[in-house]
Amino acid sequence: MKNITKISNQIRFQTCKLSHQAKAAHLGSALSCVDILTVIFFSDLFKFDIRKNSLDKFILSKGHAAAALYSCLAFKKFISFKKLNEYGKNNSVLEEHPNKKINGVICSTGSLGHGLSFGCGITLGEKIKNLKNKNVVLLSDGECNEGSIWEAAGFASSKKLNNLIALIDFNNWQATGRSKEIFGGEMKKKWQAFGWNVMDINGNNTKQIYNALKKAKKSKKKPTAIICNTIKGKGIKFMEDNNNWHYRVPTKNELKVIEKILMQ
Amino acid sequence: MRNTFAKILSKLTKKNNKIILLSGDIGNKLFDNFKKDHPNNFYNCGVAESNMTTVAAGLAFSGFQPITYTITSFNTLKTIEQIKLDICYQDLPVIIVGVGSGLGYSNLGTTHHSIEDIGLLSNIPNLNIIVPTDKQELEILFPQILKSKKPTFLRLGKKNEKPVYDSNKCNSKIGKATQILRGKNVCILGYGNILRNCIDLISQLKKNKINPSIYNFHTLKPINKPQIIKILEKYRKILVVEEHNKFGGLFNRVSEIKTSKQNFKNIIISVNAGDKFIIGGGDLKNTQKKLGLDKNSILKKIKLLNSL
Numbered sequence: 362m363k364n365i366t367k368i369s370n371q372i373r374f375q376t377c378k379l380s381h382q383a384k385a386a387h388l389g390s391a392l393s394c395v396d397i398l399t400v401i402f403f404s405d406l407f408k409f410d411i412r413k414n415s416l417d418k419f420i421l422s423k424g425h426a427a428a429a430l431y432s433c434l435a436f437k438k439f440i441s442f443k444k445l446n447e448y449g450k451n452n453s454v455l456e457e458h459p460n461k462k463i464n465g466v467i468c469s470t471g472s473l474g475h476g477l478s479f480g481c482g483i484t485l486g487e488k489i490k491n492l493k494n495k496n497v498v499l500l501s502d503g504e505c506n507e508g509s510i511w512e513a514a515g516f517a518s519s520k521k522l523n524n525l526i527a528l529i530d531f532n533n534w535q536a537t538g539r540s541k542e543i544f545g546g547e548m549k550k551k552w553q554a555f556g557w558n559v560m561d562i563n564g565n566n567t568k569q570i571y572n573a574l575k576k577a578k579k580s581k582k583k584p585t586a587i588i589c590n591t592i593k594g595k596g597i598k599f600m601e602d603n604n605n606w607h608y609r610v611p612t613k614n615e616l617k618v619i620e621k622i623l624m625q
Numbered sequence: 626m627r628n629t630f631a632k633i634l635s636k637l638t639k640k641n642n643k644i645i646l647l648s649g650d651i652g653n654k655l656f657d658n659f660k661k662d663h664p665n666n667f668y669n670c671g672v673a674e675s676n677m678t679t680v681a682a683g684l685a686f687s688g689f690q691p692i693t694y695t696i697t698s699f700n701t702l703k704t705i706e707q708i709k710l711d712i713c714y715q716d717l718p719v720i721i722v723g724v725g726s727g728l729g730y731s732n733l734g735t736t737h738h739s740i741e742d743i744g745l746l747s748n749i750p751n752l753n754i755i756v757p758t759d760k761q762e763l764e765i766l767f768p769q770i771l772k773s774k775k776p777t778f779l780r781l782g783k784k785n786e787k788p789v790y791d792s793n794k795c796n797s798k799i800g801k802a803t804q805i806l807r808g809k810n811v812c813i814l815g816y817g818n819i820l821r822n823c824i825d826l827i828s829q830l831k832k833n834k835i836n837p838s839i840y841n842f843h844t845l846k847p848i849n850k851p852q853i854i855k856i857l858e859k860y861r862k863i864l865v866v867e868e869h870n871k872f873g874g875l876f877n878r879v880s881e882i883k884t885s886k887q888n889f890k891n892i893i894i895s896v897n898a899g900d901k902f903i904i905g906g907g908d909l910k911n912t913q914k915k916l917g918l919d920k921n922s923i924l925k926k927i928k929l930l931n932s933l
């Protein structure tokens with residue numbers, strides 16, 4: 362797990378660099394889920410053979426965290442660093458929200474509330490085929506305002522999609538305010554009420570993420586929701602829990618400071 | 626038409642077990658046999674059309690050929706972003722089936738009318754739009770849709786439609802309108818079961834020395850532009866008949882093709898469902914009459930067109 366921390370710092374820095382280069386927003390949202398992404402892609406829990414799409418699958422339903430996903434895909438060698446550096450530039454397929462033309466992206470996202478249903482469809486299809494692989498969908502807390510999330514939640518439990526795992530990046534911020542204030546009901550109770558296994562963890566603690574996912578993989582009947590309590594902008598003190606970084610982009614000097622924090 | 630749909634679906638699933646039927650809590654009795662014969666190929670998704678649509682996309686990603694089935698208005702408008710982003714943007718072979726299209730559910734009111742669906746869906750790339758005119762044509766076109774593996778919207782009527790192809794055999798092919806009557810003075814273009822209203826007028830028209838040609842445009846998208854150009858070259862007087870809003874349907878497509886040819890001097894008249902919410906329409910017959918889609922109104926339009 363020590364190695365995981367090192368990788369997550371590299372991915373954090375890479376993500377900040379991409380945001381700076383492309384002048385692209387949503388950095389805070391990308392940073393809050395870096396630890397989650399790192400465990401998904403770089404621990405021994407899942408196997409991605411993304412070109413053939415035959416093994417475990419990952420869907421970034423909160424597509425606005427694309428820069429963090431692309432950084433993972435580059436470190437995972439699904440895409441080259443040369444391609445990664447084209448992020449957000451004219452004529453690049455690496456747009457600010459992911460699409461299927463990118464190696465390692467199986468589902469195009471960006472409009473919130475779609476990824477969980479897509480994951481349900483894939484998981485149902487694999488259940489019919491008697492496959493045992495796992496499918497992981499990462500949602501944002503703001504995304505759980507969408508009605509379609511709860512349509513998918515009811516569908517997944519009724520169809521006993523035990524191979525489906527949803528992670529909620531609960532940084533308690535959405536674009537314009539505190540998630541808990543903007544949308545009512547308690548996150549944990551909602552998923553429980555919809556018939557899911559629910560775990561509530563520190564979503565910036567790679568060990569807790571790892572253990573929760575390991576447990577989720579063993580579920581026999583129910584789909585699993587892991588509420589990952591995270592800090593928006595995690596890892597860079599001057600960004601942490603500051604919602605200005607939903608849209609702000611780091612300057613050249615700020616990037617130097619970030620490099621010092623993360624890469625030493 | 627829906628009974629035929631259920632029947633042919635059972636038949637085709639016997640040969641192709643990749644077919645998965647997703648229902649939005651509808652068609653209980655209708656699909657009883659299907660469910661019995663193919664329990665792993667049917668899933669009731671509840672009254673949650675948006676999720677159903679994206680679930681279908683996910684199933685298609687996994688190699689299946691999913692079909693979503695519910696009342697047209699709910700399966701198109703509630704789900705339009707899912708159709709755009711999850712099915713068409715990702716180019717996945719999902720068939721979206723709408724039942725009771727147009728004014729099929731006329732007496733259930735505006736909530737159940739679907740007269741804007743073609744206009745809205747025509748603007749989404751990768752989507753084919755197919756409208757069979759009767760059950761025989763549905764039987765001919767549905768296997769072709771499955772074979773095409775393209776995202777498709779299949780616009781069905783409800784039940785007990787009068788056949789358009791009685792004794793003459795339907796051999797419609799996706800992508801090419803079918804000529805169902807050869808005439809000369811005027812040319813009628815339409816789709817769906819409203820064409821039956823036109824066919825019923827043939828003998829009356831003959832008494833008035835009008836011999837219309839009738840084309841059945843079962844494929845609204847991709848529209849066959851060369852075929853429309855040929856029709857516009859051959860016939861000066863065109864009537865477009867559609868159970869759809871006056872905007873965004875076949876009349877628009879034919880008109881824009883005519884406009885693109887500067888030397889075309891056709892007169893194109895349209896009968897359609899207007900551009901107003903329909904309240905108090907009553908049954909299909911009464912609603913068609915109110916909108917000018919009944920036989921008598923169409924007859925008057927054809928006479929008018931012929932006199933121009």
Ligand SMILES: [Mg+2]
Pocket residue numbers: 501502503530531532533534535540
């Ligand atoms: Mg958030």
